[in-house]
Amino acid sequence: xxxxxxxxxxxxxxxxxxxxxxxxxxxxxxxxxxxxxxxxxxxxxxxxxxxxxxxxxxxxxxxxxxxxxxxxxxxxxxxxxxxxxxxxxxxxxxxxxxxxxxxxxxxxxxxxxxxxxxxxxxxxxxxxxxxxxxxxxxxxxxxxxxxxxxxxxxxxxxxxxxxxxxxxxxxxxxxxxxxxxxxxxxxxxxxxxxxxxxxxxxxxxxxxxxxxxxxxxxxxxxxxxxxxxxxxxxxxxxxxxxxxxxxxxxxxxxxxxxxxxxxxxxxxxxxxxxxxxxxxxxxxxxxxxxxxxxxxxxxxxxxxxxxxxxxxxxxxxxxxxxxxxxxxxxxxxxxxxxxxxxxxxxxxxxxxxxxxxxxxxxxxxxxxxxxxxxxx
Amino acid sequence: xxxxxxxxxxxxxxxxxxxxxxxxxxxxxxxxxxxxxxxxxxxxxxxxxxxxxxxxxxxxxxxxxxxxxxxxxxxxxxxxxxxxxxxxxxxxxxxxxxxxxxxxxxxxxxxxxxxxxxxxxxxxxxxxxxxxxxxxxxxxxxxxxxxxxxxxxxxxxxxxxxxxxxxxxxxxxxxxxxxxxxxxxxxxxxxxxxxxxxxxxxxxxxxxxxxxxxxxxxxxxxxxxxxxxxxxxxxxxxxxxxxxxxxxxxxxxxxxxxxxxxxxxxxxxxxxxxxxxxxxxxxxxxxxxxxxxxxxxxxxxxxxxxxxxxxxxxxxxxxxxxxxxxxxxxxxxxxxxxxxxxxxxxxxxxxxxxxxxxxxxxxxxxxxxxxxxxxxxxxxxxxxxxxxxxxxxxxxxxxxxxxxxxxxxxxxxxxxxxx
Numbered sequence: 001x002x003x004x005x006x007x008x009x010x011x012x013x014x015x016x017x018x019x020x021x022x023x024x025x026x027x028x029x030x031x032x033x034x035x036x037x038x039x040x041x042x043x044x045x046x047x048x049x050x051x052x053x054x055x056x057x058x059x060x061x062x063x064x065x066x067x068x069x070x071x072x073x074x075x076x077x078x079x080x081x082x083x084x085x086x087x088x089x090x091x092x093x094x095x096x097x098x099x100x101x102x103x104x105x106x107x108x109x110x111x112x113x114x115x116x117x118x119x120x121x122x123x124x125x126x127x128x129x130x131x132x133x134x135x136x137x138x139x140x141x142x143x144x145x146x147x148x149x150x151x152x153x154x155x156x157x158x159x160x161x162x163x164x165x166x167x168x169x170x171x172x173x174x175x176x177x178x179x180x181x182x183x184x185x186x187x188x189x190x191x192x193x194x195x196x197x198x199x200x201x202x203x204x205x206x207x208x209x210x211x212x213x214x215x216x217x218x219x220x221x222x223x224x225x226x227x228x229x230x231x232x233x234x235x236x237x238x239x240x241x242x243x244x245x246x247x248x249x250x251x252x253x254x255x256x257x258x259x260x261x262x263x264x265x266x267x268x269x270x271x272x273x274x275x276x277x278x279x280x281x282x283x284x285x286x287x288x289x290x291x292x293x294x295x296x297x298x299x300x301x302x303x304x305x306x307x308x309x310x311x312x313x314x315x316x317x318x319x320x321x322x323x324x325x326x327x328x329x330x331x332x333x334x335x336x337x338x339x340x341x342x343x344x345x346x347x348x349x350x351x352x353x354x355x356x357x358x359x360x361x362x363x364x365x366x367x368x369x370x371x372x373x374x375x376x
Numbered sequence: 377x378x379x380x381x382x383x384x385x386x387x388x389x390x391x392x393x394x395x396x397x398x399x400x401x402x403x404x405x406x407x408x409x410x411x412x413x414x415x416x417x418x419x420x421x422x423x424x425x426x427x428x429x430x431x432x433x434x435x436x437x438x439x440x441x442x443x444x445x446x447x448x449x450x451x452x453x454x455x456x457x458x459x460x461x462x463x464x465x466x467x468x469x470x471x472x473x474x475x476x477x478x479x480x481x482x483x484x485x486x487x488x489x490x491x492x493x494x495x496x497x498x499x500x501x502x503x504x505x506x507x508x509x510x511x512x513x514x515x516x517x518x519x520x521x522x523x524x525x526x527x528x529x530x531x532x533x534x535x536x537x538x539x540x541x542x543x544x545x546x547x548x549x550x551x552x553x554x555x556x557x558x559x560x561x562x563x564x565x566x567x568x569x570x571x572x573x574x575x576x577x578x579x580x581x582x583x584x585x586x587x588x589x590x591x592x593x594x595x596x597x598x599x600x601x602x603x604x605x606x607x608x609x610x611x612x613x614x615x616x617x618x619x620x621x622x623x624x625x626x627x628x629x630x631x632x633x634x635x636x637x638x639x640x641x642x643x644x645x646x647x648x649x650x651x652x653x654x655x656x657x658x659x660x661x662x663x664x665x666x667x668x669x670x671x672x673x674x675x676x677x678x679x680x681x682x683x684x685x686x687x688x689x690x691x692x693x694x695x696x697x698x699x700x701x702x703x704x705x706x707x708x709x710x711x712x713x714x715x716x717x718x719x720x721x722x723x724x725x726x727x728x729x730x731x732x733x734x735x736x737x738x739x740x741x742x743x744x745x746x747x748x749x750x751x752x753x754x755x756x757x758x759x760x761x762x763x764x765x766x767x768x769x770x771x772x773x774x775x776x777x778x779x780x781x782x783x784x785x786x787x788x789x790x791x792x793x794x795x
Contacts, residue, residue, distance in 0.1 A: 273774040278767035290681035367673035
């Protein structure tokens with residue numbers, strides 16, 4: 001259903017929200033974002049073992065919960081709301097979806113249960129130094145080597161890549177170009193010749209890594225040379241989940257900013273009573289509600305195998321990018337001077353808004369993709 | 377306690393229609409029959425031309441009428457607001473005198489609320505009604521009055537007491553528009569159309585019994601009218617479409633529809649005509665321009681997201697769930713979409729945007745978009761008022777201090793007198 005949630009979905013959301021309010025207050029976010037690891041293993045275990053969130057959209061046949069993209073998206077939205085520091089997006093949203101879309105039956109059976117249980121943290125390495133998430137821009141090569149492959153090249157902006165035990169990576173047949181010849185591979189994190197470096201990220205709640213492959217032995221995932229389709233499908237799901245994460249964060253920012261404005265007195269009255277501020281708040285509500293509608297619609301479309309899915313995923317990502325960043329700018333402004341300080345929490349979401357705006361392609365990229373997807 | 381269900385309604389109405397529907401009747405003659413039967417406004421009180429049918433069954437009645445092409449009662453324009461207000465607050469005399477002729481379409485109505493000095497602040501009305509002998513005498517000016525030039529009756533909000541607090545010094549009258557002291561003058565808009573009027577009152581007269589509720593209750597009654605005006609947008613009953621059929625009754629109905637809709641031909645254009653954007657971009661080749669593509673995508677994304685937001689609100693309502701904030705945002709979203717669509721149409725048109733009239737692009741439709749979208753940000757509650765409502769009622773933010781509620785209206789600062 002594209003316009004409402006079922007009672008079960010609403011209950012699921014409130015369970016996740018309660019859990020995250022308890023486990024991911026901003027004190028925890030601040031503590032974890034300063035660490036290289038970037039997450040709390042105890043929370044990760046609880047999130048995967050007790051709530052089953054790492055398994056939510058993985059079919060039961062592969063050790064998952066068997067829910068849909070809508071449920072995965074609800075979890076993403078709630079995590080964006082509290083800025084949960086955990087490798088959820090890299091492992092469950094990106095890597096598990098890629099394995100689901102690209103892997104053979106046997107590979108799904110082998111790889112997914114570990115991700116579903118949270119014991120395996122996986123990452124999906126697509127972009128390289130050019131920072132593009134598409135098959136055509138992959139330069140890394142995969143040279144056949146006695147039934148396996150040797151990978152050479154560099155991947156960058158790999159979310160949660162430094163923590164992952166399993167890397168799903170895109171590489172191309174030497175000499176191929178465009179979407180042709182691009183395949184998925186899997187690599188164990190301790191493979192010989194793989195060098196992983198944590199990148200200093202502007203948004204410290206989203207950890208990024210640069211992975212250099214020098215003759216790393218890899219296994220083919222799925223069909224050789226056929227990665228472009230499954231990659232696009234994976235990135236559609238990822239864009240939808242990211243859009244949810246973003247609207248969740250934006251809504252929280254708006255709530256906090258208005259709560260502050262209600263408390264803050266200047267000129268003898270709460271600044272929330274000034275129309276200049278109220279009108280800003282109304283605009284924030286409008287933008288975020290529209291972006292929420294787009295994200296919810298796209299998630300339901302993914303579950304209904306709507307033919308318009310690529311267009312809807314890009315629409316949702318573009319709408320969320322604008323709404324989150326604009327909300328973050330307003331939120332700092334409403335706080336005034338204190339909003340620009342490190343001690344105030346607003347900048348945590350501001351930075352997440354900025355990193356999410358660019359991650360998986362900016363609003364301009366997704367608007368152009370939307371136009372192409374609708375045949376314009 | 378209701379003894380009705382859809383099947384019994386269908387059966388009763390079919391039986392009645394089989395015996396009575398006759399397209400060779402005159403429009404008024406037929407409507408009188410329909411009114412007497414209670415099928416015209418079946419959810420109205422039994423005492424007043426209705427059957428007290430649950431509102432949820434009204435669409436069944438419409439379906440049955442449509443099925444055999446039977447014409448319904450008159451419902452377009454301000455007359456429905458008049459009927460709803462009279463039903464809520466009128467005396468038996470008012471109901472007797474007005475309701476039937478509203479439903480037959482014999483009488484046309486107009487709303488007399490806005491003034492040059494009070495637009496967003498409707499309760500600041502300055503049009504005066506003074507008691508002289510056994511009449512109320514009205515002097516002042518109203519504005520934005522649709523159909524006032526052909527109206528028989530008007531719904532008038534007027535000030536009867538300057539020494540009370542603003543909202544307390546008002547009364548609500550039904551005024552006869554066909555009298556010497558009432559002059560309706562078309563008001564020409566910036567897009568050249570004249571869809572509204574200004575109405576000038578010079579010692580116009582109202583009988584004392586033509587007041588709804590009591591002196592001082594004007595704002596309360598006006599609120600009822602406004603509530604129905606907003607609800608009208610939800611469309612419990614649809615407006616009929618011209619049928620083009622030859623029988624007399626259809627001819628008469630088509631003429632009624634054409635006359636009611638004449639002022640609104642530009643209304644789609646004030647919304648920005650998002651539906652024409654891609655077509656126009658292809659025609660002009662601007663579809664290939666990357667910057668224009670970005671701007672087009674922005675409008676399409678906003679427009680689709682707004683549609684989905686409205687659907688979310690409607691579905692929540694249908695499911696009996698409490699509505700979230702999404703229900704209050706449509707009007708504001710429409711403003712922003714219209715403005716953005718205007719910009720995109722301008723970019724796409726280039727120099728053609730300099731032209732107007734039937735020889736210009738798409739028979740003048742594009743030119744009309746470019747000069748009509750400001751209306752959507754003003755009519756029916758300005759963007760600023762919408763944002764106040766959203767921030768105060770949805771986001772629960774505090775009101776601004778005001779200086780018109782703590783003193784007699786006489787002492788409230790007002791617009792300068794116009795020379």
